[in-house]
Amino acid sequence: MSTDYQQARSALGSRLREMRTACPEGRLTGTQLAERLGWTQSKVSKLENGRQTATADDLRLWSVATGQPETYDELHARLRGFESHIRSWRRQLASGHQPVQDTWNELVAEASVIHEWEPTMVSGMLQTADYARHVFLRYSELQNSVRDTEAAVRSRLKRQEWLYRPGKRLRVLLWEAALRTLICPPSVLAAQLDRLAGLIGMDTVELGIVPLGAPVKVPPANGFFIFDDRLAITEDWHAELWLDDTYTISTYRRVWQALNESAVFGADAQRVLAEARRNLNIR
The missing domain is CATH 3.30.870.10 (Endonuclease Chain A)
Known part of the structure; x- marks a missing residue:
């Protein structure tokens, strides 16, 4: 996997972590967010640490679960940006x-x-x-x-x-x-x-x-x-x-x-x- 691609995926993961910790209703732990989404805690961890590529649906659910649905367009643009290079x-x-x-x-x-x-x-x-x-x-x-x-x-x-x-x-x-x-x-x-x-x-x-x-x-x-x-x-x-x-x-x-x-x-x-x-x- 290219360095540029991995860096972009890691940057997206950092943004997801920021959204989880800055949730308007209060900071969520990784476990709490996983429960809210019906995911395993390991999936949340992998996404935040750039070890798994999010799908568009993942990003939509994440933005809603963290109380920030308006961020979806930004997240999706980031995803399209680096996925356009490695498909x-x-x-x-x-x-x-x-x-x-x-x-x-x-x-x-x-x-x-x-x-x-x-x-x-x-x-x-x-x-x-x-x-x-x-x-x-x-x-x-x-x-x-x-x-x-x-x-x-x-x-x-x-x-x-x-x-x-x-x-x-x-x-x-x-x-x-x-x-x-x-x-x-x-x-x-x-x-x-x-x-x-x-x-x-x-x-x-x-x-x-x-x-x-x-x-x-x-x-x-x-x-x-x-x-x-x-x-x-x-x-x-x-x-x-x-x-x-x-x-x-x-x-x-x-x-x-x-x-x-x-x-x-x-x-x-x-x-x-x-x-x-x-x-x-x-x-």
Whole structure:
């Protein structure tokens, strides 16, 4: 967990403790507040000490129980402030994958230029329905989340309408490994590669492929998106990271540019795709 995130969570905990001790009707102990809320005393302690992330409902109940309901908006703003940077998959996927995809649709709709690096699988912006279906199924199994696969696929495909709007530009780099990873049956991957080949030359899409044998200036590590130089998003197994400070975004742009120098485009990219497809041994 990042230092900034933990500091923000601890600061929120200190504010909750302050509200408990400054209760208008008299100071409440942690035990008294827990009884009033119907919680365990340990939950109150963890929230106040920054060892547990409050939910919006937790904050609403806390503000009412301490006789200070007018503070809820402030508390909620604090929560949104630091949760916008680290978004755990456990929380995001509580209602399934579709709500996550809908949030991404809103982000993409606001963007004019998107830079993306994807080392492990085909970009969601370019996926076929069958390929996306297998991706969601794998993640549902991993995260033990709600299986709303078809709704998630529909939402992801709707996002791709952005590619056909004037003035939009997707600059995506794929590592060749992403073209060969069998997260789906070979026949599905073959169709996905055909889809990529058909996108080369599209005026709103710049597709570059970094061949496996290409020299690179930086390690081809985790994937990321950059939205108009205002927001970078990357992810790990536990969470999605939303990064909006200028220095961090510029770092991701430098990484993207370094990888872009190792990529091939146009006819050369077509050849890499064709070779990956031939290796599937599917007519």
